[in-house]
Amino acid sequence: MIFAKVIGTIVSSQKDENLNGKKLLLCKEVDHNGNPLNSYHVAVDAVQAGEGSFVLLSYGSSARMTETTKNSPIDAVIIAIIDNVQMTN
Numbered sequence: 001m002i003f004a005k006v007i008g009t010i011v012s013s014q015k016d017e018n019l020n021g022k023k024l025l026l027c028k029e030v031d032h033n034g035n036p037l038n039s040y041h042v043a044v045d046a047v048q049a050g051e052g053s054f055v056l057l058s059y060g061s062s063a064r065m066t067e068t069t070k071n072s073p074i075d076a077v078i079i080a081i082i083d084n085v086q087m088t089n
Helices: 060-065
Strands: 002-010 024-030 036-045 054-059 076-081
Touching (some): 060 076
Antiparallel strands (some): 054 076
16 A cells, blocks of 8 residues: 555546546655655545545555446555554654
C-alpha cells in the first residue's frame, strides 16, 4: 500500500466500458508525514476522496479486489482516507 495525496481529477470521455462511472483521481506519492515524493498514480476512487485528501492506495492485482473495481482494468485504487498516522518507537 502507498501513501498519497490527491492532487487532481482525470476526465476521460473515451475509455474501457468497465471504467464507466468510476472517478479517476491523480495522486502524488507522499511519505507518512505527507511530504511529497516523485511518483504519480492515477487511481480509481472507492471511498469518495477529494482533491487534497491524504489517502492510502492499493496497487497491482490487489487493486481489483474492491466492490468498486472488480473486473476493471486498473492498477491503483484509493481504499482509505487517512485521518492520522501514529508511529511508535
